[in-house]
Amino acid sequence: MFENLKPQPADKILALMQMYRDDPREQKVDLGVGVYKNAEGVTPVMRAVKVAEQRIIDEQATKAYTGLAGDPAYADAMIDLILGNAVERDKIAAAATPGGTGAVRQAFELIKMANPGARVFVSDPTWPNHVSILKYVGIEAVVYRYFDASTGAVNFDGMLEDLKGAKEGDVVLLHGCCHNPTGANLNSTQWQAVVELLNERGLIPMVDIAYQGFGDGLEEDAAGVRLVASSVPECLIAASCSKNFGIYRERTGLLMAISQQGDAEGLNQKTLAYLNRQNYSFPPDHGARVVTTILNDPELRADWKQELEETRLGMLALRQQLADELQRLSGSDRFGFIAEHRGMFSLLGTTPELVEKMRVDAGIYMVGDSRLNIAGLNAQSVPVLAKAIIDAGV
Numbered sequence: 001m002f003e004n005l006k007p008q009p010a011d012k013i014l015a016l017m018q019m020y021r022d023d024p025r026e027q028k029v030d031l032g033v034g035v036y037k038n039a040e041g042v043t044p045v046m047r048a049v050k051v052a053e054q055r056i057i058d059e060q061a062t063k064a065y066t067g068l069a070g071d072p073a074y075a076d077a078m079i080d081l082i083l084g085n086a087v088e089r090d091k092i093a094a095a096a097t098p099g100g101t102g103a104v105r106q107a108f109e110l111i112k113m114a115n116p117g118a119r120v121f122v123s124d125p126t127w128p129n130h131v132s133i134l135k136y137v138g139i140e141a142v143v144y145r146y147f148d149a150s151t152g153a154v155n156f157d158g159m160l161e162d163l164k165g166a167k168e169g170d171v172v173l174l175h176g177c178c179h180n181p182t183g184a185n186l187n188s189t190q191w192q193a194v195v196e197l198l199n200e201r202g203l204i205p206m207v208d209i210a211y212q213g214f215g216d217g218l219e220e221d222a223a224g225v226r227l228v229a230s231s232v233p234e235c236l237i238a239a240s241c242s243k244n245f246g247i248y249r250e251r252t253g254l255l256m257a258i259s260q261q262g263d264a265e266g267l268n269q270k271t272l273a274y275l276n277r278q279n280y281s282f283p284p285d286h287g288a289r290v291v292t293t294i295l296n297d298p299e300l301r302a303d304w305k306q307e308l309e310e311t312r313l314g315m316l317a318l319r320q321q322l323a324d325e326l327q328r329l330s331g332s333d334r335f336g337f338i339a340e341h342r343g344m345f346s347l348l349g350t351t352p353e354l355v356e357k358m359r360v361d362a363g364i365y366m367v368g369d370s371r372l373n374i375a376g377l378n379a380q381s382v383p384v385l386a387k388a389i390i391d392a393g394v
Contacts, residue, residue: 012367012368016033016367023363028364029364029365030365032366032373033376035375036243036246039314046246048303065282069094069269069273070285073296074289074291075095077291077295078254079092079094080295081218082212082222082237082256083222083256084219086229090265091265092257094256094269095273096252096253097254101253102255102279102280103255104129104238105279107238108139110257110271112139119141119171120142120173121163124146125369126146126175142165144162145158146159146182152184152338152346159194160194163194166201166203173208174194174207177225177343178214178342182345182347183338183344183374184337185341188224192227195232198232204232205228207224209240214243214308215343217309217312236258238254239253240253241288247290247291251284252287315344319338319341323336323339326386346374355367358389362388
């Protein structure tokens with residue numbers, strides 16, 4: 001049996017991480033892996049998480065299963081965080097998942113079950129795992145234009161033109177905020193135009209929101225997904241707690257299925273539980289319980305929000321420092337878009353050859369599509385990166 005297996009493509013980011021570890025140079029910069037790091041290069045455990053975990057250890061009396069959809073209190077807390085009052089609670093079915101990736105996978109499974117002929121339109125570029133999972137589950141992926149490399153902004157006219165080629169029942173995958181990998185986001189006017197197009201053409205939106213709080217703030221980052229969820233008949237939302245709670249290894253996510261029609265919430269909820277059962281049965285609970293504890297405790301929630309805000313402002317400061325340094329070295333404002341982007345990532349919009357040149361010449365490790373992780377920088381490494389960019393002729 002095993003002799004029939006075929007080698008699978010290597011994960012480019014994991015391969016890049018190994019190359020970085022093997023590089024003996026002291027002055028090397030890791031901008032590849034999509035994990036937040038502080039100025040010391042550490043992914044810290046947030047203060048509120050530590051307190052919540054200790055409280056759980058002291059108070060938890062059982063490790064029995066919660067339910068196929070996870071603890072309802074976790075779903076309630078996350079729905080409140082992401083959607084606020086945008087949608088009535090009884091219109092929302094929700095299930096805990098192993099991370100945001102698990103939520104994305106379950107959403108694609110639900111799409112295939114509900115409409116086997118649906119295509120999923122994904123931005124060009126998008127998070128590579130979107131396309132990889134779609135291919136694996138047998139759903140056709142269609143790209144729509146999104147990023148304009150010449151300006152570093154959203155190619156919104158191209159986006160709308162391409163989405164007009166979608167058919168009724170097709171799914172449009174949108175990034176809720178802090179677009180990965182580009183860092184270029186839709187503004188409020190553009191979100192409204194997307195909603196109008198979705199409704200005109202009978203398209204189903206799926207929003208992947210993995211970085212709430214990393215862009216312009218918790219409420220501001222949720223504005224797009226709230227507008228979509230409250231304005232269309234049906235939508236899917238895949239959420240992750242890895243970044244904004246810093247609990248990457250706890251694999252804590254949530255999938256929401258929203259329907260404004262009748263009693264569809266009951267059927268949707270049963271379907272989400274069914275899909276969990278077929279895949280991994282009961283979802284992990286520890287991270288979900290940590291999140292629930294924090295969000296339901298006013299003091300812990302306030303401390304978490306403060307630390308998250310410090311993280312967000314720190315990344316914005318690094319963005320501005322990098323844009324300023326590039327302007328100083330180049331005598332041009334052509335890199336100003338870096339300060340305008342939001343979240344952990346920016347796309348330089350250069351070639352794989354120049355990315356490789358920066359790695360070889362200066363020890364700068366970024367993904368070949370020129371995605372750089374802003375959170376991999378600190379005040380000392382920003383000038384190193386800026387010089388490498390200019391020296392490479394980007």
